[in-house]
Amino acid sequence: MLRQELQQIIDQKTKPLGALGQLEAIALQVGLVQNTSKPTISKPHIVVFAADHGIATTGLVNPYPQAVTAQMVLNFLGGGAAINVFCRQHHIGLSIVDAGVACQWEEPLLQDTRLLQHKIAAGTANYLEGPAMTAEQCATALHKGREVVQQLSAAGCNTIGFGEMGIGNTSSAALIMSSLLQLPVSECVGRGTGADDAQLRTKISTLETVSRLHQIEALHQKPLELLQVIGGFEIAMMTGAYLEACAQGLVMVVDGFITTAALLLARAIVPAVVNNCIFAHCSGEQGHQKMLEALGAKPLLHLDMRLGEGTGAALAIPLVQSAVLFVHEMASFASAGVSEKQ
Numbered sequence: 001m002l003r004q005e006l007q008q009i010i011d012q013k014t015k016p017l018g019a020l021g022q023l024e025a026i027a028l029q030v031g032l033v034q035n036t037s038k039p040t041i042s043k044p045h046i047v048v049f050a051a052d053h054g055i056a057t058t059g060l061v062n063p064y065p066q067a068v069t070a071q072m073v074l075n076f077l078g079g080g081a082a083i084n085v086f087c088r089q090h091h092i093g094l095s096i097v098d099a100g101v102a103c104q105w106e107e108p109l110l111q112d113t114r115l116l117q118h119k120i121a122a123g124t125a126n127y128l129e130g131p132a133m134t135a136e137q138c139a140t141a142l143h144k145g146r147e148v149v150q151q152l153s154a155a156g157c158n159t160i161g162f163g164e165m166g167i168g169n170t171s172s173a174a175l176i177m178s179s180l181l182q183l184p185v186s187e188c189v190g191r192g193t194g195a196d197d198a199q200l201r202t203k204i205s206t207l208e209t210v211s212r213l214h215q216i217e218a219l220h221q222k223p224l225e226l227l228q229v230i231g232g233f234e235i236a237m238m239t240g241a242y243l244e245a246c247a248q249g250l251v252m253v254v255d256g257f258i259t260t261a262a263l264l265l266a267r268a269i270v271p272a273v274v275n276n277c278i279f280a281h282c283s284g285e286q287g288h289q290k291m292l293e294a295l296g297a298k299p300l301l302h303l304d305m306r307l308g309e310g311t312g313a314a315l316a317i318p319l320v321q322s323a324v325l326f327v328h329e330m331a332s333f334a335s336a337g338v339s340e341k342q
Ligand SMILES: Cc1cc2ncn([C@H]3O[C@H](COP(=O)(O)O)[C@@H](O)[C@H]3O)c2cc1C
Pocket: 061, 062, 063, 064, 068, 072, 164, 165, 166, 167, 168, 169, 170, 171, 191, 192, 193, 194, 307, 308, 309
């Protein structure tokens, strides 16, 4: 049995039993995902999906203006965002996807292959007024997310993390969490990019209205409908991306609040998707810890980060690499002539 074989390899390394803690669990998990006693991390990659949210034009749920989404996409392409810094530091590949940013790019950006152009529409519709997207838009977004992962997998990437950029998307994530975990909206909504007390009260009451309007409580076994009525294009593409990464046998490193909400959707569609997931960190966004508990996840890092973009995943990928490297490179008690426990 592979599990026993891997455990034995780990236990025979020159260290007290279990002394590499969570790294040992990760080594075992990566071996099982890759179905080998010699796990490897090759071409680790982060994909940032960017899209706008109709609700963000109201200013009821987001401290920053909608225009920041497009501005941050330009910042990603210019190499100046946090995710750029961490990916450069750790030699992680980075792709930026326009899933539905509310702007018209001009030349030469339209020809710039570093921005994957999968714009479904210029932002979702405002879900205070109706469904965020049509069923067709939702299906197309899921499919595009799958395609992005297929291409990376075909190019030799076996470890992937997802990030997002979309002003207002902590609201979609909170509604997804509320429905799928059957929790009151108020327990799922956090301050996002920094709502003050008054803004937080408005955000909660607005999202409670949305929850009633679309009866999201009743959609907990209908993840696609839920995604369609209150989701975002970046969240839909991430959901498809998780499903494809699972189908391709990739290791997935899960980032923060919004990316975990997309994973909750993917899990509602294919429960086994979580077997391939390593949880990078516990975000400072209220609600993330409860999401992680619901998934039975033990995040690697606790840094009070609440940024998104895949930043937590980028910081955790080196730890996953360390876990795999010790399996390959550490001596065993026998090979190094070290005495075992009496
Ligand atoms: C400059 C800036 C850079 C960011 N990078 C990620 N986010 C994060 O904040 C947004 C969600 O928060 P909310 O729901 O409160 O709008 C997302 O775009 C997320 O990725 C950013 C937000 C800002 C302002």
